[in-house]
Amino acid sequence: MxxxxxxxxxxxxxxxxxxxxxxxxxxxxxxxxxxxxxxxxxxxxxxxxxxxxxxxxxxxxxxxxxxxxxxxxxxxxxxxxxxxxxxxxxxxxxxxxxxxxxxxxxxxxxxEPGIEHQASAMPAVPAPETLPTFQEQITALVGEDHEQREWLARPRPVDARYVSPLVWEAHLDPDLRSAETNVWFRFDADLPDDPLLHVVLGAYASDYTLVDTVLLAHGLAWGTSDIMGASLDHAMWFHRPFRADEWLLYAQESPWAGGARGLARGEMFNASGELVVSVVQEAMIRTTLSRNRR
Missing domain, CATH: 3.10.129.10 (Hotdog Thioesterase)
Structure with missing residues (x-):
């Protein structure tokens, strides 16, 4: 740990x-x-x-x-x-x-028992073990001498493996911009068998990458001078028990942005393809242009 x-x-x-x-x-x-x-x-x-x-x-x-x-x-x-x-x-x-x-x-x-169905399907993506860690990916992108490398590559509690481009990559390459992103994540330790703890850690991790999906569509990236953002509201529905110390795929999309706000929603799947959590979040996102107008 x-x-x-x-x-x-x-x-x-x-x-x-x-x-x-x-x-x-x-x-x-x-x-x-x-x-x-x-x-x-x-x-x-x-x-x-x-x-x-x-x-x-x-x-x-x-x-x-x-x-x-x-x-x-x-x-x-x-x-x-x-x-x-x-x-x-x-x-x-x-x-x-x-x-x-x-x-x-x-x-x-x-x-309690009840009717069951799952219409959402887990996206077909590479296995997490085949993907670089966030720290490896960001270090390769910004280089060892970048002024923010130490902050970006510092140890994190969540092991996140990005299937989709990072916002910093899309900031540099317009061809990588998309309103969808997929990220594998887990807390890399053997955690206690406490259902509330795993749900709480899922809530903690849910706020890491969701707003990035809004930025990714526009080539905006955290730490640059042309963006300022903050979460406004956050909703989650927990469908099945899950373990936060096992790999979960966080499939995210941004259906809309406008008026200095952006909406993002996500679905978490376990490795078996079962939908375990649904998430929706709205964030304030102000660019240099929108701030100058206020």
Whole structure:
């Protein structure tokens, strides 16, 4: 287990400071704002700790309201909206400096039988073991002497293997631009058999690459002077149990962008081709041109 993954697992071990109130911290690194996937994952941990055993999260709907400050802890206030026989509903507000920075509603459901079908098919893509790691790919692209190479190639908790071009590649080559992208990912360690932990890590990873699909269609890339972006809202539906320490294919597409916003949606498949998670996210995306107009 690399140090980056150890730190994420430590960040998810929230401190309970009051009844239905928890405190989480952020990594000790120089970043402008807290990673959205971290806030969503910590909020889901807080909600899950208040739910009766036997119920698993099946959906969440979240809004990113303000940038998170990585220098101070985040307080998660959980409201027990309802506990029924089959479903439990929770609302979580993440608070910093006395203001809400994030809100989430999450629903939990007992396991019960029902009708089944799967219309979505996993894309035919190369196996993850045949693909380079993100660190290998980005180092080959930007070179050893690039000013951002150290930041881009630093160890990450998620082992991501890109089937599709990176946004930085599409930024340089217009022929690589597309509104679709496929990425294999897993947390490269033997994790405990805790269903909530695997769902939480899936939520954490879901925010890594989804907005990239919007940028990829336009040849925009993070770290360049012509782009500024931030997540606005995020929704997930968890269809089947899965393990975050096993390979998952994240098939993503951007059906629309406009008005300084972009929509992206994704589907996560396990190695057997079963659809395990569906995701939709909208992000604010401002280019140099749109910022100059405001």
């Amino acid at each position: 690399n140090e980056a993954l150890k730190e994420v697992l430590d960040l998810l071990d929230l401190e309970q400071i009051e009844h239905d109130m928890f405190r989480g911290r952020s990594p000790e690194e120089r970043i402008q704002r807290v990673f959205g996937g971290q806030v969503a994952a910590q909020a889901l941990v807080a909600a899950g700790r208040t739910v009766p055993s036997g119920k698993n999260v099946h959906s969440l709907h979240a809004y990113f309201i303000r940038p998170g400050d990585p220098a101070v802890p985040i307080v998660y206030d959980v409201e027990r909206v309802r506990d029924g026989r089959s479903f439990s509903t929770r609302r979580v507000v993440a608070i910093q400096h006395g203001k809400a920075i994030f809100t989430m509603s999450a629903s939990f459901h007992i396991e």
